[in-house]
Amino acid sequence: MSDADVLTHLASLGTSRAPQADPLDGPEAAAFRALEGQSLEKRLLLAAGVRAITRAAGQLAARPEATEPPVPPETLEVCPPRVSALLRELLGGGDPERDELLAEVFKRLARARRRLPPELLVSALNRSKGPLRASLEPVLGERGRWLSRLGPAWRPSTPLEVTEAERVWAEGTFDARRTALEDMRRLDPARARQWVMDTWTQEKAEHRARFLACFDPTLSPEDEPALELGRQDHRAPTVREVARHLLARLPGSAFALRMRERARTVLLWNGTTLSVRLPAAWDAEAEKDGLDKPPSGVGQSEHWLTRLLECVPLPEWERVFQAPPQRIATEAAQTDDFAALSEGWAHAFRLEPSLAWASALLDVWSAQPAHRLTATRAQSLALTVFEQLPASERTAHSLRLLRGTATLPWREQALALTPAPWPRELGMAWLNALYDNPNTVGPLWRAVRALPPECLLAAANAPPPPLRLSAYRSVFERFQRLVTLFRILHEELNP
Amino acid sequence: MASSTLTVEQVLALAPDASAAAAGRKLGAASHWTNPGRAAHALWGECRGSALYQVRVDLGDLSSKCSCPSRKFPCKHALGLLVLFAGGHLPEAPPPEWVTEWLERRAASSERKEKRKATLAEGAPPADPQAQSRRASDRQERVSRGLEAMRAWMEDLVRMGFASLEPNTDTWSTQAARLVDAQAPGMASRVRRLAEIPGSGPGWPRRLLDALGRLALAAEAWGRRDTLPAPLQEDLRTLVGFSLREEEVEARGEQVHDTWTVLSHVQDDEERVRVQRTYLMGTTTGRIALVLQFAAGRATFTDSFLPGSAFDARCVFWPSAVPRRAKVLERRGEVHAWTGPLPTLSIEDLGQRFAQELSQNPFQDSTPVLLGPVTPLRDAHAHWWLRDATGAAVRLAGENHWSLLALSGGQPLEVFGDWDGERLWPLGARVGQLLHPLQGVMS
Numbered sequence: 001m002s003d004a005d006v007l008t009h010l011a012s013l014g015t016s017r018a019p020q021a022d023p024l025d026g027p028e029a030a031a032f033r034a035l036e037g038q039s040l041e042k043r044l045l046l047a048a049g050v051r052a053i054t055r056a057a058g059q060l061a062a063r064p065e066a067t068e069p070p071v072p073p074e075t076l077e078v079c080p081p082r083v084s085a086l087l088r089e090l091l092g093g094g095d096p097e098r099d100e101l102l103a104e105v106f107k108r109l110a111r112a113r114r115r116l117p118p119e120l121l122v123s124a125l126n127r128s129k130g131p132l133r134a135s136l137e138p139v140l141g142e143r144g145r146w147l148s149r150l151g152p153a154w155r156p157s158t159p160l161e162v163t164e165a166e167r168v169w170a171e172g173t174f175d176a177r178r179t180a181l182e183d184m185r186r187l188d189p190a191r192a193r194q195w196v197m198d199t200w201t202q203e204k205a206e207h208r209a210r211f212l213a214c215f216d217p218t219l220s221p222e223d224e225p226a227l228e229l230g231r232q233d234h235r236a237p238t239v240r241e242v243a244r245h246l247l248a249r250l251p252g253s254a255f256a257l258r259m260r261e262r263a264r265t266v267l268l269w270n271g272t273t274l275s276v277r278l279p280a281a282w283d284a285e286a287e288k289d290g291l292d293k294p295p296s297g298v299g300q301s302e303h304w305l306t307r308l309l310e311c312v313p314l315p316e317w318e319r320v321f322q323a324p325p326q327r328i329a330t331e332a333a334q335t336d337d338f339a340a341l342s343e344g345w346a347h348a349f350r351l352e353p354s355l356a357w358a359s360a361l362l363d364v365w366s367a368q369p370a371h372r373l374t375a376t377r378a379q380s381l382a383l384t385v386f387e388q389l390p391a392s393e394r395t396a397h398s399l400r401l402l403r404g405t406a407t408l409p410w411r412e413q414a415l416a417l418t419p420a421p422w423p424r425e426l427g428m429a430w431l432n433a434l435y436d437n438p439n440t441v442g443p444l445w446r447a448v449r450a451l452p453p454e455c456l457l458a459a460a461n462a463p464p465p466p467l468r469l470s471a472y473r474s475v476f477e478r479f480q481r482l483v484t485l486f487r488i489l490h491e492e493l494n495p
Numbered sequence: 496m497a498s499s500t501l502t503v504e505q506v507l508a509l510a511p512d513a514s515a516a517a518a519g520r521k522l523g524a525a526s527h528w529t530n531p532g533r534a535a536h537a538l539w540g541e542c543r544g545s546a547l548y549q550v551r552v553d554l555g556d557l558s559s560k561c562s563c564p565s566r567k568f569p570c571k572h573a574l575g576l577l578v579l580f581a582g583g584h585l586p587e588a589p590p591p592e593w594v595t596e597w598l599e600r601r602a603a604s605s606e607r608k609e610k611r612k613a614t615l616a617e618g619a620p621p622a623d624p625q626a627q628s629r630r631a632s633d634r635q636e637r638v639s640r641g642l643e644a645m646r647a648w649m650e651d652l653v654r655m656g657f658a659s660l661e662p663n664t665d666t667w668s669t670q671a672a673r674l675v676d677a678q679a680p681g682m683a684s685r686v687r688r689l690a691e692i693p694g695s696g697p698g699w700p701r702r703l704l705d706a707l708g709r710l711a712l713a714a715e716a717w718g719r720r721d722t723l724p725a726p727l728q729e730d731l732r733t734l735v736g737f738s739l740r741e742e743e744v745e746a747r748g749e750q751v752h753d754t755w756t757v758l759s760h761v762q763d764d765e766e767r768v769r770v771q772r773t774y775l776m777g778t779t780t781g782r783i784a785l786v787l788q789f790a791a792g793r794a795t796f797t798d799s800f801l802p803g804s805a806f807d808a809r810c811v812f813w814p815s816a817v818p819r820r821a822k823v824l825e826r827r828g829e830v831h832a833w834t835g836p837l838p839t840l841s842i843e844d845l846g847q848r849f850a851q852e853l854s855q856n857p858f859q860d861s862t863p864v865l866l867g868p869v870t871p872l873r874d875a876h877a878h879w880w881l882r883d884a885t886g887a888a889v890r891l892a893g894e895n896h897w898s899l900l901a902l903s904g905g906q907p908l909e910v911f912g913d914w915d916g917e918r919l920w921p922l923g924a925r926v927g928q929l930l931h932p933l934q935g936v937m938s
Contacts (some may be wrong), residue, residue, distance in 0.1 A: 014656025041650035049708030056916025057850035061887035066874040121901040
């Protein structure tokens with residue numbers, strides 16, 4: 001309290017403890033003297049009041065030393081007022097899918113070469129954490145980037161620094177190391193592969209398996225030696241499993257070639273019927289390739305068939321059997337091994353999608369009675385296939401699902417995987433389906449985002465939902481809100 | 496005027512909450528409306544919801560009435576109609592009967608109010624003048640005793656010393672309650688606010704002493720109030736907690752006619768009684784008026800104000816040495832957006848004006864000001880400032896002024912705020928003649 005002024009010092013200590021007042025100057029001194037003869041406490045309080053008021057009246061302007069760096073001139077137009085108003089609402093509101101909607105708006109703004117208005121920058125920066133931050137970056141404009149450099153919590157995540165990533169890989173926790181590995185796989189797959197091979201013998205089995213799994217998104221034939229290391233891992237079955245799974249996706253790998261060779265000896269076609277002939281046991285090498293004892297709950301032949309067939313590109317069967325997929329699939333349905341064959345074939349779509357096979361298998365699966373193929377199994381098989389289809393075919397198939405001419409896979413799963421924007425026909429079919437049964441049309445915001453402009457107009461003018469659907473009132477209200485939002489985006493950002 | 500100068504964003508600022516705003520935006524499309532129209536001072540339309548609702552809006556003060564059962568005010572239908580209006584989608588037409596009736600009723604009821612006031616002003620004799628003056632002198636007596644006790648309590652505080660103050664002591668609330676009993680609620684709330692000072696950061700003993708000193712001066716002044724100039728006596732009475740009836744204000748207060756623009760509109764919901772503080776600035780006189788409105792429970796506020804809008808009106812100020820508090824007496828014409836220039840003060844002018852005001856009314860804590868042009872900046876200690884072209888600067892109160900910095904982008908702008916002689920609380924910023932409210936920066 002040594003730096004406090006005389007009056008504050010006196011009041012803090014208490015006049016009973018420090019009865020002697022030190023000399024004062026300024027207006028408080030005049031007040032203090034004028035009150036001579038009054039109690040010390042009264043003089044102290046009134047002098048303090050005089051001082052407070054004279055200080056407020058006589059405050060001198062300060063001259064702080066600080067300058068922010070100037071903002072470079074903007075290169076983008078500011079976004080239209082209606083879109084700003086929408087954004088303000090989204091940023092302030094508690095929409096359940098706010099982050100996804102914001103990301104969509106930011107994406108469209110970026111495509112239209114617009115930026116956020118200054119008054120929204122702070123709340124946009126505050127609310128954009130994680131992946132959303134990256135979508136915000138292109139619409140910040142020069143002012144937003146300037147601001148984000150000044151605010152400590154708003155700096156963009158810096159691009160991966162190789163030396164920093166090396167350090168994390170060498171010293172980090174398991175999760176940090178795996179993230180560093182995933183990042184490095186995107187940047188430089190060979191370096192990432194070398195990391196894994198260099199430390200292979202020092203890692204725990206579980207970690208070896210999960211590091212190998214990071215190869216999946218950027219898998220290439222150059223990865224075969226590293227995957228071979230995993231396939232021959234004596235200590236850990238899970239590592240071998242991951243390695244085989246990835247090797248199967250490399251049709252030219254030695255492993256895949258061996259498996260295809262074996263598959264051709266197992267699946268036989270005599271020109272009219274399909275039969276399966278499995279050996280009683282495989283040799284040691286085949287066992288190492290995964291033709292081993294099945295996990296509990298899976299039959300021996302199912303285990304082997306799935307593992308073999310998922311390594312064979314589907315068109316190969318057409319060539320070998322000299323028969324169209326439709327016939328092969330229909331005949332397969334006659335065998336006792338149909339479920340296993342289906343599983344193997346569904347997974348073979350990862351190697352090479354085939355439209356003919358897709359339609360053949362989906363037809364046969366949807367025609368099976370439940371005791372041959374359960375509904376859940378059929379759904380999951382169909383989804384595995386659907387995921388691998390090219391975009392245009394997914395769109396076409398979703399239309400069939402909405403019109404009821406196909407039943408597999410479930411609509412909402414298929415729609416979620418159908419790329420936006422949808423063609424008009426699909427959009428209208430979706431609207432009809434919504435008015436038919438709001439329960440089966442998947443996440444609203446995704447669908448509305450994918451609707452083309454003419455469908456948005458139709459949706460905006462749509463009558464209120466039929467009475468029998470009154471339980472879905474909140475669904476329709478949200479639907480209308482989303483339609484308004486996307487219409488505004490469309491009108492303002494696609495001139 | 497073919498279309499409104501109000502923007503969609505401005506009218507949506509009237510919404511009581513975000514869901515009403517979203518619903519209002521949706522209803523702002525022509526397809527939801529049957530026979531909407533506008534005439535001088537009024538909008539109307541029928542909106543199809545669960546039933547057909549009749550909606551009407553008075554453009555003079557943006558008050559509205561709707562036949563829907565919603566308790567929100569304004570309801571989404573009224574907001575939708577305003578959005579439609581802001582978009583310029585309303586045809587001019589003669590108002591239907593259900594609209595003119597409403598407008599007439601409104602006019603009649605305000606006339607009735609006027610008449611009642613006039614009767615009062617003409618001095619209809621109070622029920623019992625003797626009893627009334629006895630009550631008045633009783634209260635003066637109680638206040639005097641209450642302030643005397645407060646003085647003794649403050650002297651005790653400095654006698655024992657702040658260092659001996661217990662944390663979380665209830666001495667503040669006890670003393671405040673005594674002042675309420677003494678019918679000095681204004682002083683009571685000041686004493687209650689003292690509780691926040693101890694331990695509130697470096698320099699708190701000085702701030703506490705300053706606040707106590709000001710209270711001591713007020714108590715001292717009360718003892719010789721008869722020697723003060725009449726306007727300052729009014730300020731002292733207000734400070735102590737005497738309130739004036741609105742008729743008294745209208746009869747005695749200064750009346751100013753101007754085009755008033757809304758610079759800041761803040762609602763405080765924390766107390767049991769909700770308080771709206773609205774700052775208006777006369778665009779020609781430069782006068783700043785503070786309109787306080789109170790509402791308990793679900794009650795709505797009488798006057799609606801949109802930041803950035805303006806309206807022609809006669810305002811009456813509460814009698815004071817430095818008139819500040821005011822109420823809107825009579826509006827004329829329609830509410831419209833304000834994008835014209837406004838008189839601003841430099842930092843040096845601000846110092847001089849506050850000194851001048853304090854010399855008239857030393858009991859004033861702060862003064863509202865439109866400063867400009869000034870540039871916000873943050874120094875190496877993370878302190879925020881507003882600096883003008885001469886390099887002079889004032890400290891901003893609070894720690895989070897990033898919105899202000901974003902609005903400025905390092906360029907000068909105009910800032911409206913409340914200056915207490917040491918720090919400025921920013922309440923709004925004007926960039927390119929557009930007002931941006933800065934709510935929620937008071938942390």
